[in-house]
Amino acid sequence: MTGAKSEPSAKPLLRALAGGRLSRPPWWLMRQAGRYLPEYRALRAQAPDFVEFCLNPALATEATLQPVRRFGMDAAILFADILLVPQALGQKLAFGDDGPLLEPIEEAAGISRLRLKRVASSLEPVCETVRRSRAALPSETALIGFAGSPWTVATYMVEGGGSRDFQRVKGWAYRDPAGFQALIDLLTEATTDYLSAQIAAGAEVVQLFDSWAGVLPEESFERWVIMPTRRITARLRERFPAVPVIGFPRGAGLLYERYALESGVDAVSLDTGVPKGFARERLQPRLAVQGNLDPILLIAGGEALERAVTELRVALGGGPYVFNLGYGVLPQTPPENVATLARLLAEPIDID
């Protein structure tokens, strides 16, 4: 798949995603813009409503740029939220202290109230953030767009927020797979359109976050994770053959390999539990990998952080590799540990 990317690029992230082996890995961090940064907290105070903040291009662009300015990552990721899509489809969304709250979709009747046509106009401010961020970034820094995967977004839409056991959404999918397929199909359309608009506005890479991929048994994983992802990647490839797609099926465990081979992604982001040996032997010969430092190590810092970073670079640096965490930066992370990480990643090391 990566062979299809023909245009050489000076940007390290794009070179790695196209299958290149770099002497130091390009890096960025999931949730690199966020509450661990004092400048982000100050910015957020200007628009305490989180959805408003995401849909304000001036503020969202500044949030996108802050971590790159401070730490010099090889990529910025658009500041937004995966639940902007359900809101754009017409589902009420608010963020409380315990996370997102949505008015849960009530099976078929709930789907009929969603409007695919609203998506483009509702999410135009996000595309404006993409344009402004792209224009402001240094020439060697890539801009990543993103969306939630249909399955993961559907879990929030049906559960009405986060969940422990995914009883409503799985119950629906088990009892009435054809009905649930209609929601997944709608989200597949909306996600394809949304990512296409981000790319048209200037995103050079897109990542699909499937945070709850890991809660499904194999048959359901195939139907609700792999198949919709494959439809999205196929359509993006038709329209934008040079733009790589990174997939992140968090928690997929023993299904990581099927996802990597069958979903059509150009690179796969690894959660903390994916063994480095497996990634090197089974995944890297076929596609680029990204990951997977434990975010807790970025809080712990010190010797443990240093050793783990070296081990990752030694294990994965011999193939196409993007350094990242196994999940998002936690709010308690000391910014100075991220500075240490930047320094560690700039040092050359020996890789056979």
Add this chain to the structure above:
Amino acid sequence: MTGAKSEPSAKPLLRALAGGRLSRPPWWLMRQAGRYLPEYRALRAQAPDFVEFCLNPALATEATLQPVRRFGMDAAILFADILLVPQALGQKLAFGDDGPLLEPIEEAAGISRLRLKRVASSLEPVCETVRRSRAALPSETALIGFAGSPWTVATYMVEGGGSRDFQRVKGWAYRDPAGFQALIDLLTEATTDYLSAQIAAGAEVVQLFDSWAGVLPEESFERWVIMPTRRITARLRERFPAVPVIGFPRGAGLLYERYALESGVDAVSLDTGVPKGFARERLQPRLAVQGNLDPILLIAGGEALERAVTELRVALGGGPYVFNLGYGVLPQTPPENVATLARLLAEPIDID
């Protein structure tokens, strides 16, 4: 390993765990005693404090027996809680509406206040429950004892309850592995003693629950999950060579195989995400497997439940197999669906 169990047993569970292939799989369900049963809710009302309930042999025995009486599972599992061990070591424990609450262990100073010697006497009521349950069970029904694995119990002890990101416990393990090792060692001792006492009292099988095995990267998984489990299984095998140990490293994903091969367990319990093909090809030739129906299917019922049960039996029934869920029974489960499951499992099916 299973070859070492020489004594033939009439109990279907023990035959399957010893490597036997049965025409219908023996079955039991994690959390088969619990809130989904009206008779359990009535019983719990007699001792609203959950710890008191667990430590009352009359009530805990009745809870242990209730599901077997209603559904005729092939095994009863001792009614108790994995956090009785920290309480027995001297840590304060209470159960609130949002789950367990413990006074968090504060690194080395916290460990020094724990008392291994208290464990045997504090947990004597649990052994009395084992004795009474064993005496009351039908002759073909096996009795399973259990404990939490050191890593999982340690997460609750250090976090002070459940956790989202395991920041405190992982942070400690990363910053001060030697200090954290002392807690794991203490728990390894306590768990070995506790399971030995359960076996001496009449438990015929024991299961180690490692519910949070899946949050660790490989090196940590090896040190905090595999190594302590291996020490426990080795010592139990010395003392009780005929008693099989089932391990449940929930969420271990790509590390399931290492756990199955290296931890010394006789059988491995599979979470919902473990593919049946992997279990059949990579695990069953080496040890018995148990699992892994999605608990949500037991809520959904109907055709989806029936199909999934058949698929599991076809995929895994050709080797040593114990039917179970991929995790515990949820409180919302209709008891009539468990009755349906019992009926389905009693029907013969074709397995090549």
